[in-house]
Amino acid sequence: MSMFSAAFLLLLLLQAAAAAAAALAAAPAPAQPGSNCTTRCGNTSIPYPFGVEPGCYLPGFDVTCSDDVPPRLHLHGIRYVFDINLPNGTVGVYVQSVDVSIPGSPTQCGDYLTDNWDVVGVDIDRGPFSLSATRNKLVVIGCDVQVLLMGLDEDIISTCAAFCSPVAKNLYMVASPDCSGIGCCQAPIPAGLNVYLLQFRRFNGSWSGHQATVYVVDADRLSSYAPMDTLQATALPAVLEWVISKSPCQSNSTSPECRSSHSFCQNSTTFDVGHRCHCSQGYDGNPYILDGCTDINECEFPEIYPCFGDCKNTVGGYLCQCPLGFEGNASLPKGCRDVDECVDPEAHSCYGICKNLPGSFQCQCRQGTYGDPTTKGGCITIKNSISGSKIALVVSGCFILLLVALAAPFITRKIQLQRVKRLKEKFFKQNHGLLLEQLVSQNTDIGERMIISLREIEKATGNFDKTREVGGGGHGVVYKGILNLHVVAIKKSKIVVQREIDDFINEVAILSQVNHRNVVKLLGCCLETEVPLLVYEFISNGTLYDHLHVEGPISLSWDDRLRIVLEVARALSYLHSATSMPIYHRDIKSSNVLLDDSLTAKVSDFGASRYIPIDQTGVNTAIQGTFGYLDPVYYYTGRLTDKSDVFSFGVLVMELLTRKKPFIYRSDDGDSLVSHFDSQFGEGKLGDIIDPQVMREDNGLIQEVAALAVMCTKLKGEDRPTMREVELILENLHVKTHAPICGTPCNRDYIPAQVVTQEVSRQYTIEKEIMLSATYPR
Structure with missing residues (x-):
């Protein structure tokens, strides 16, 4: 196979660049397409700046409509075009696949190695068209083949390799559905280079004479085709990108090519220099012709512009609002809520009996009156219509309501106190309060001193003010407070989990029985909260x-x-x-x-x-x-x-x-x-x-x-x-x-008997320890 055949795949896509460059220099741009221009070829629309007849297209955007059945659109030698997208600046084309025969020769080890093929590079930095690097992928179907995609300096910029099982008989039956390397592989096509080179390599030469089929494929459309293990198509869709001009937008985002009054210019991110035109927000159409961008009637497309109320089209946009009698967000399902007009009767002119209805309301005079309820004073009382029994009923009802209103605060207060009391009892049991009662049951005075109310703790810490925090360990946060004119340290658990509560109660159980000058003193505890609180003597000098x-x-x-x-x-x-x-x-x-x-x-x-x-x-x-x-x-x-x-x-x-x-x-x-x-x-x-x-x-x-x-x-x-x-x-x-200084030489190992025999640690019975711990102020 010649070098030209190996490069054929990329040449097919990029011939458009060379032809467009020549056309760009040869013909001036028409101000407006003529009325006799062809606008469709088969199922493919031909929007300006593309065109078939002279004067119907900009330089470089000429296409040809074939006489096939059905007719097909050709672009500078590419087989045919199936889609032209003005907003995206893309052209969808079908590209012929390339079958590459890979010769090999056995080495001394019995494997096959291929000759490296230097492929003629393709210059793509000409004309308005470029191979889309974001949409296309290089796909290779074959066995034991590697494809290298290189720049002009022969640096490898992308590669993929396809392998087959030695027992496979049919090349296409071994290709994995996701094209991940088993019988088939895919690689990205990087952007930003002027020249691409292709190189093929073979390995595992147990199969000789096989071919590799190479495609350039639009990755977005690849999933809609048959799985790769059955793919035998000779052409697949690919994407070209284009710019309307090789110059950048002007400083105010305008361009001579953007002829519609509601259009703007935007620089291309694919080409080094160049721009395209787009219709402004709220408009759609062709920005390259006069008045080509027309207002979109958003109300006709609720699936794109959702409106669940009254939709009104406006110039460059639309207005979506709730129907009369409703309020809320009409752009959301069930976003419009019925307005209760009876809440504000004066705003809706109802001075009688108001009844709310979906989207409206009903207004009528009260019983015993007649007239116009929509005007103030419009309802006139019917004489002798109020009987004595009705008056008595109204008076008794008012008296009952007065009693309920007077008693309500006391009842509410009583319920709140009962709720707080039950909550404290719940927390007391949850925090092992019964265990604490058992520990101090031998002396009532100790129990009263050890148990501190939540109200006292909140007063001592300024309701747990952050400025009172003085530290924290693995088991809680420590606050500094003043309790009964004594400075104390109050520890509060960080996490409300049972293990932390058990640790706190464990500390109470231990320290309530410990009284030693080198162990921190526990002064009391509060169990009325979800998080237990411990009160210690305050040690002022840190750790x-x-x-x-x-x-x-x-x-x-x-x-x-x-x-x-x-x-x-x-x-x-x-x-x-x-x-x-x-x-x-x-x-x-x-x-x-x-x-x-x-x-x-x-x-x-x-x-x-x-x-x-x-x-x-x-x-x-x-x-x-x-x-x-x-x-x-x-x-x-x-x-x-x-x-x-x-x-x-x-x-x-x-x-x-x-x-x-x-x-x-x-x-x-x-x-x-x-x-x-x-x-x-x-x-x-x-x-x-x-x-x-x-x-x-x-x-x-x-x-x-x-x-x-x-x-x-x-x-x-x-x-x-x-x-x-x-x-x-x-x-x-x-x-x-x-040791004291001796008048005669002293033995440093000498220890006075009274020192050896004295108690090293303060030791008390458990009863005395509890009594002593209760003597400390809280």
């Missing part, structure tokens, strides 16, 4: 996280950090071993440790905590906590033990030593804070990770505290110490740093 992770090299002193670690250990030791039933916090981290004005630590946020029966060492439960602090054994097994809090405590100690954030820290090797700290400790390189401020303020205890942190974060829970043991170790270190 340990806020104080530790500040900008700059200086943070909390080493002495303060060591004391805070000891206070947190005392609180956890108390929760684990000194309460009537062990309590595991489950979410120990620096943001859950509050600091008061003297930097005393207060452990907070017990929403995730759990009671553990005293005869059990752990319990299986859903995973809760914060990544970076979370015990890996608990995370992977779901079994919560006292050693889970020990692990989180060890991470907290590392955070205080290093000022690194456990939940985001990664070393250069990608290790977490725990892994990196453990390796640095084992290699004797603690100085590389310890906070420089701590190194400067070291009192000789860094190594011992670091060893304790490593011990607490052992992988196996049984290798970790208990919180009681951790507390004693830290107490011993604290005594070392505060």
